Amino acid sequence: MKNDSIITFIGGGNMASSLIGGLLDTGMASKQIRVADVHSQPLATRFPVQCYTDNLAAITDANIVVLAVKPQVIPEVAKSIAIAMPSPLPLFISIAAGIRLIDLSRWLGDQVPIVRVMPNTPALVRSGASALFAGQYVSSKQRELAENILRAVGLTLWLEDETQMDAVTALSGSGPAYFFLIMEVLERAGVKLGLPQECARLLTLQTAVGAAKMALESQEDAATLRARVTSKGGTTEQAINCLQAGGLQSLFDQALAAAQQRAINLANQFGEQ
Ligand SMILES: NC(=O)C1=CN([C@@H]2O[C@H](COP(=O)(O)OP(=O)(O)OC[C@H]3O[C@@H](n4cnc5c(N)ncnc54)[C@H](OP(=O)(O)O)[C@@H]3O)[C@@H](O)[C@H]2O)C=CC1
Numbered sequence: 001m002k003n004d005s006i007i008t009f010i011g012g013g014n015m016a017s018s019l020i021g022g023l024l025d026t027g028m029a030s031k032q033i034r035v036a037d038v039h040s041q042p043l044a045t046r047f048p049v050q051c052y053t054d055n056l057a058a059i060t061d062a063n064i065v066v067l068a069v070k071p072q073v074i075p076e077v078a079k080s081i082a083i084a085m086p087s088p089l090p091l092f093i094s095i096a097a098g099i100r101l102i103d104l105s106r107w108l109g110d111q112v113p114i115v116r117v118m119p120n121t122p123a124l125v126r127s128g129a130s131a132l133f134a135g136q137y138v139s140s141k142q143r144e145l146a147e148n149i150l151r152a153v154g155l156t157l158w159l160e161d162e163t164q165m166d167a168v169t170a171l172s173g174s175g176p177a178y179f180f181l182i183m184e185v186l187e188r189a190g191v192k193l194g195l196p197q198e199c200a201r202l203l204t205l206q207t208a209v210g211a212a213k214m215a216l217e218s219q220e221d222a223a224t225l226r227a228r229v230t231s232k233g234g235t236t237e238q239a240i241n242c243l244q245a246g247g248l249q250s251l252f253d254q255a256l257a258a259a260q261q262r263a264i265n266l267a268n269q270f271g272e273q
């Protein structure tokens with residue numbers, strides 16, 4: 001992104017804060033970032049960016065507009081922008097779960113360039129994962145622009161089919177919450193075995209970081225790395241047997257299917273407005 005380009009976030013909540021924190025960490029100038037939210041104060045105190053309570057004022061001169069409000073609010077926000085669409089048209093990036101390009105185009109206007117992105121909150125520490133899908137009016141330069149922004153805060157992947165976005169939402173969009181839950185559960189289990197809280201917390205976190213780093217850097221798959229920890233007749237085997245007997249795979253299959261279905265339902269419910 002050029003250093004005089006402006007990126008405006010509509011909605012300054014959890015996901016926008018993570019993206020903004022990550023982008024500022026890359027060295028992007030705070031004057032390039034604007035945020036419009038019904039509540040301007042929390043973000044203004046956290047980041048030195050320009051905050052607005054008027055969405056339309058915030059998108060004047062913007063090169064990129066990130067729609068970062070809840071899916072339920074997207075129709076109203078998009079329609080209100082459409083009646084005062086800036087010229088030249090900015091590139092729109094929607095991060096809303098479920099909401100489809102066809103509906104975004106209907107609300108924002110035909111021929112408006114829109115990229116759908118499903119990011120995740122580790123963008124804050126530039127370790128995010130984002131899947132992208134471009135609408136038909138997005139130029140190759142705009143694709144590059146969207147990718148560059150998201151790549152600055154983590155991994156980016158282009159999807160071949162928009163319907164895959166709901167599976168991505170279930171896997172990596174919501175995914176940090178699953179890992180945080182596993183951290184909570186492990187820490188608590190360690191405390192129940194007699195470890196001091198802080199000791200259980202630190203061992204849990206470092207083990208999570210270590211396992212993820214090792215899996216990322218290794219040529220081998222997770223099952224092979226797991227087998228190396230699992231000595232025959234040893235301790236890990238007992239724990240893994242317990243987890244598998246408890247139906248861990250089936251539980252995650254159900255969890256991800258439920259999240260995916262929720263994204264589909266949100267699109268069906270709010271896409272008709
Ligand atoms: N959180 C996450 O991990 C991820 C979220 N997303 C997507 O990002 C989007 C935002 O999610 P998240 O950040 O969690 O949500 P938040 O509720 O934290 O943030 C949305 C913000 O927008 C404000 N808002 C509501 N209406 C308007 C409006 N008309 N104009 C401007 N601002 C408004 C909200 O205020 P108020 O609270 O009063 O409603 C809130 O401050 C969602 O569409 C979600 O699907 C995608 C990937 C991951």
Ligand SMILES: O=C(O)[C@@H]1CCC=N1
Nearest residue numbers: 097169172173174175
């Ligand atoms: O829970 C949600 O709906 C959003 C989308 C993915 C992560 N958070």
